[in-house]
Amino acid sequence: MPDLRDVLRQGADVTTGLPDVPAVWAQAVRERRRRRAVAGLAVAAAMVVVALVGSVLGGGAGTRPLPAQPAEPPAAQALPAYPGPLQRDQTFDASAVGLPFGFSTADDGWTLAAREPGWVSLHRRGVRVNLQRWDGVVDPRTDRPDGTPPLALPADLAAWIDGHQRLSVHSRSTASIAGEDWVVLEVSVREPLDPPPAECGATPCVLLGVVGAEPVEVLDTERALVHVRDDDAQTVLVVTYPDRIPNPGPAVTHLLDSLHERHLR
Secondary structure, rough: OOOOOHHHHHHHHHOOOOOOOOHHHHHHHHHHHHHHHHHHHHHHHHHHHHHHHEEEEEEEOOOOOOOOOOOOOOOOOOOOOOEEEOOOOEEEHHHHHHOEEEEOOOOOOOEEEEEEOOEEEEEEEOOOEEEEEOEEEEOOOOOOOOOOOOOOOOOOOOHHHHOOOOOEEEEEEEEEEEOOOEEEEEEEEEEOOOOOOOHHOOOOOEEEEEEOOOEEEOOOOOOEEEEEOOOOOEEEEEEEOOOOOOOOHHHHHHHHHHHHEOOOO
16 A cells, blocks of 8 residues: 555646646736726826816816907998988998997898988888987877977886887887897887877877987887887887788898997997
8 A cells, every 4th residue: 555645745746727826816917907007098088188178168277268259340331421222231330320339231122211310210111110319208198299398218118118008019028139138019009199290290190209309100000119228218229110011021120130239439
């Protein structure tokens, strides 16, 4: 019988098929180090991308976005000295008459019908666009306003028009024109003046405001869109059009869309 110690000694030298643990461990350590290195590179790349995006969107780390600069108004020519036709695709500056606005004629057929201090009136095929600075209002309680001193401009002009006893108010809305907010009241004549004042000829009408000594009228054959600026009740935009048509039309929309503020000269 062989010695048990010899058997155990010989069995210890026999290969059993088990893996080489030290080699496997060393390989695992190298793989972990490689993965950590790759992951570190990916994180660094992601941080660079975030920094670049932040720089583009926010002006860079630690910097504030630059304030938006007001756009320069487009080049414009002065209003013609006398009323008459206005050429198409022209931009005009109304600052010479005390109105800090410009406008463009994207459509043909526009006529400059009035050019007075605080008042520009543009006409096209029965439609009137009046850009004005009101100095007061006409008392709606009087039947004969000719020669009657105007009332002081109400602090809330839109509310005054909304409650005008001689007008029917069909709608009230808001609009953004020339970068400002306006209250828009669609009105028509409900109780015309009798007899019609000289300003209206033989057509029944209502007088609303005054610019200097000139009254602002709405005829009973018209509808009017009265625009009042939220921050400046004196600046009023009145668009009148025949009551037989549904709206002033796209040419007026183009004109109002072109309105922009300009410095007074």
